[in-house]
Amino acid sequence: MNGMTSGMNAEEILACLVAFPSVVGQPNGAIVDWIRTYAEGCGASVTVLPGPEGDRANLFATIGPAEVPGLILSGHMDVVPAGEPCWSSDPFVLRREGKRLRGRGASDMKGFLACALAALPALAAKPLARPVHFAFSYDEEAGCQGVPHLIAALPGLCARPEGCIVGEPSGLVAVRGHKGKAAARIAVRGRAGHSSRPDLGLNAIHAASAVLAAAVQRAEALARGPFDTRFEPPYSSLQVGRIGGGEALNIIPESCVLEVEARAIAGVDPESLLLPLREAPAALVALGFRTDWTPLSAYPALALSAEAPLACLMRELTGHEPVAAVSYGTEAGLYQAAGIDAIICGPGDIARAHKADEYIETDELAACLRLIEALGERMAA
Known part of the structure; x- marks a missing residue:
């Protein structure tokens, strides 16, 4: 933080954020402290909200009168692991390649965080009639684990916000809807033994095949509808994403674990x-x-009306008609479930996320910064 000033541009801030390996499920105190110091230096009122895990926290900051309904700019500080072997450089060192800025989280979604933070000085200089809040969460990549604690704390932090803009990468085109998701872990335990005496053991992998078959049947049934053509695919889906068990070929497997997820259309x-x-x-x-059945994560679908004030605002600010829906999920559904209108709009492309040499373009950062500053003009009116 030495030499950090409120005049840092979005690229410089992004370089600082990428340098924190804030991998999902890991402690995030370092990046939270950096953002807190920077935001307070810009004049924001900042609250750090530790999660129940004890080593992770959400961060909430406000510019403007907190007692008046305002708008939230929402993003997550965590990133997926960078274990892909084909990175062309250190994933936690931002590297410029022409107009492309490469690094883990550059697009998903530290690029949006960098733009929001870069806009802070300009927002702080405006006589805001309504506040702009910054809600930065942890462990979104684990199924939106952190943000429910932040949402629960909102009544003690500010007046009920008018809406929330979740800055997931969408090419700066607003998105009004997405699927909901639920995930769980199913563990089956039997009895180990020598494979030559299967009659004396209980094969957990064989037993788990009944659960696997039920999952396949359920997935096939969901593909037959109901349908919602706003989504791709236009139906709810289910899959077993992980399965594991057994110690050795000649040992009757004592345990088998399956992890399954479902993605639901709106409603x-x-x-x-x-x-x-x-x-x-x-x-x-x-x-x-x-x-044993262990829930892993769950968040609801997002369904914002095309005529909602937030959708109309984003139509005006972006110059584009908001997209009806996407199939991936975000924290926006949780804000809507809490009674706060939410919409997705952020720089970059979701297709670049979760892969080696992830990048965002400098022009995308500049466009996002202009959008947030234009939002600030509306909040000052």
Whole structure:
């Protein structure tokens, strides 16, 4: 933080943010402290909100009168791991390549955070009639684990906001809807033994195949509808994303673990899609197996009306008609579920996320900065 000034531009701030390896599920105190110091230096009122994990925190900052309804600029500070072997440089050192700025999180979504922070001095210099809030969360990449704690704290931090702009990469075209998601871990435990005596053991992998079959059947049923053509695919979906078990080929496997997720179209409770899988292990208990069901994450779908004031505002600010829906999920559904209108709009492209040599372009940062400053003009009116 030595030499840090409120006059840093978006690229310089992005370089600082990328340098923090704020990988999902890991402590994030360093990046939180940096952002807090920077934002306070720009005149923002900042609150750090530790999560129940004890080593991670959300951050909430305000410019303007907090007792008046305002708008939230929302983003997550965590990134996915950078273990891909084909990075052309250190993923946690921002590298410029022409107009491209490469680094883990450059597009998803530290580019938006950098623009929001770069806009802070200009916002602080305006006589804002309504506040602009900055809500930066942790562990979004683990299924939006951190932001529910931040949302729960909002009544003690500010007047109920008029809306929330979630800056996930969308090419700076606003998005009004996305699917909801629920995920869970299913563990099956049997009894180990020598593979030559399967009659003396309980094969957990064999038993888990019943759960796997139920998942496949459920996925096939969901593909038959109901349909919502705003999404790709236009139906709710389900998949087993991970499965593991066993110690060695000649040992009867004592345990098998499956991780499953469901993605729901608007109007469908994503957790309800997993119910057949929760019921599937029941028959295994009668055979002597033990089963455990552990919810991993859940967030609702987003469905903002095209005529909502927030959608109209983003139409005016971006010059584009908001997209009806995307299939990936964000924290926006949780804000809407809490009674705060939410919409997605941020720089970069989601197709660049979660892969080696992730990047954002300097022109995209500049355009996002202009959008936030234009928003500030509206809040000062």
